[in-house]
Amino acid sequence: MKKRLFRNNKNSANSQFNHTKIGLNLIGVLIGSALSVTGANAAVIENTDVQFGGYIKVDSMFSDYSHGAPDSGSISRQFYVPGTIYGVEGNGNQVVDFQARETRFNFKTITDIDDHKLTGFIELDFMTHADGNERVSNSYSPRIRHAFVSFDNWTVGQSWTTFQNPAALPENLDFVGAAEGTPFVRQTQIRYTNGGFQLSVENPETTLNGYQSPSRILSGSGMVPDVVARYNFKTEAGAKLSVAGIARQLNIETRISDTQFDATALGYGVSFSGILPVGADDIKYTATYGEGLGRYMALNYVNAGVIDADGDIEAITSYGGFIAYRHWWNDQWRTSVTASAFSADNDVSLMGENVNKDSYSGYVNLLYSPVKPLTVGVEYMYAKNSKENGIEGELNRVMFSAKYVL
Structure with missing residues (x-):
């Protein structure tokens, strides 16, 4: 708003x-x-409109980790991130967290100049940082979520990757909601839009597993931008649908220990998403498949590829998706039920068995808006993560939230 x-x-x-x-x-x-x-x-x-928006959101989370809770300040204590719930041995399983980190503020200008439209947008929130503490101040640094300029059909700056359809995300209290089942990346890009068609070149970054190692290698040496195309369209029945495709170069050019690596491989993927009206209710979904998607899926639950014995890159195949049904009990009360899943086809002969394999989560909530800008609600979430070696982590979480839209 x-x-x-x-x-x-x-x-x-x-x-x-x-x-x-x-x-x-x-x-x-x-x-x-x-x-x-x-x-x-x-x-x-x-001829300039200046607008502000955002919201204030307060969360109370009661969490039960199967193998000991992560330490205070861990990202898993802020919101659900696949791969962070295996736990810390020796810590208690049940923890309570209160936070207002998700609160955000944005500022927008829209200018009409000689029949051209010029838009600037910047948005900040306070998630993911660990520079505060819970002892006294609970203060946290702001971070840039979006910062871009649009001129007619062109957009330059940081925003959602074109491979993602943020409009299809379910209405969950968890910060992402269905984290393993959706592409979720914000990054700098150059995007061209014409009607429902979008084409972009975006920041490249390759994440890999070392040979027979669960460790993550950030190559940082990408030379070819990721290329994304997407088409959005509507049906006569009111459905809003989207199909997106991505092509990317996986690249590593660096020295690790005494070994020099210099290799490339092709990564690609396709994603289908949409919003289907069901009377006053709706169904939201996303389904994604690809090889070498890595960080584009499940908050980088698995990497894009693995380095083999010859120093070459083998892309990892992955697929995931979610479906969410939202029911309106009346104008003020509503419920969303969400199921989300992700799986990777790992070659354990190259990676070893101590790597993430699959992830599942489910959500059900009850939300109430006594007036339009204010929403309070409760949500139950269950998540399960598994590694190839059979190690599993489970998370049960009950979350209470209050949100005031500016």
Whole structure:
């Protein structure tokens, strides 16, 4: 939900909120002054909408880990990440966490210049950082989620990968929800959009397993951008569907111990997603398959490939998906039921058995919105992760949340 702060025009600078009119007009004056100092054309000021949005969200999580809870501050204590729930031996199994990390703020400008549309967008939240503590302040640094500029059909900057359809994510209280079943990446890219068609080149990054090793190698030497194409369309029945494909070069060019590696391989994938209306309810889904997808799926639960005995890269095949049904009991009450899964075809002769194999999770919640901007709810989540050597980790979590949309 976005709130318009002001729109400058030749007659006045109007505020949407009377009680903040003076302050918002001052913002307009300051922005106008700054742009005039830099020599910006006055027409830019006269035709710019400035908006803010975001939400405040508070979570209370009661978690039961099968083999000991991760330490306080671990990412698994913030939200469900496949591969982080195997536990820490010696720690207690049950823990309680309160947080407001998911709270976010975004700022957007929209400018019309000579029949061209110029948009700037930046969004921050406070997830994943571990620089605060729970002893006194519980303060955490903001991080950039999105930062991009769009001009007509072109978008440049950081946003959701074109391979992902964020509109198809289920309405869960967990930060991602269905984490193993969906592509989920934000990164810098150059994207062209024409109607329902999108084509992008995006930041490359290859993650690999060493030969007969569960350790993760970040090559950092990608020379060819990942290329993604996607097509979005609607049906007469009101369904919103999407199909996306990706091609990427897996690359490593580095020295590890006394061995010099220099190899490439092809990675590719396809993903289908959509929203299907069922009366007032809806079904959301995503299904993805590929070789060498790695970090694009399940929050990098498995790597894109493995280095074989000859120093070459063998891509890892993986597939995953989720389905979620949302039922509206009435205008204020609703429930989502979600099932999510992921699996990888690992070659244990190359990787060993201490590597992630598959992951499953399920969710059911009850959400209540007494007024449109405010939602409170409760959610139960169960997750199970497995390795090739038979080691398993389980997580049971009950989560209470309150969310106020700005």
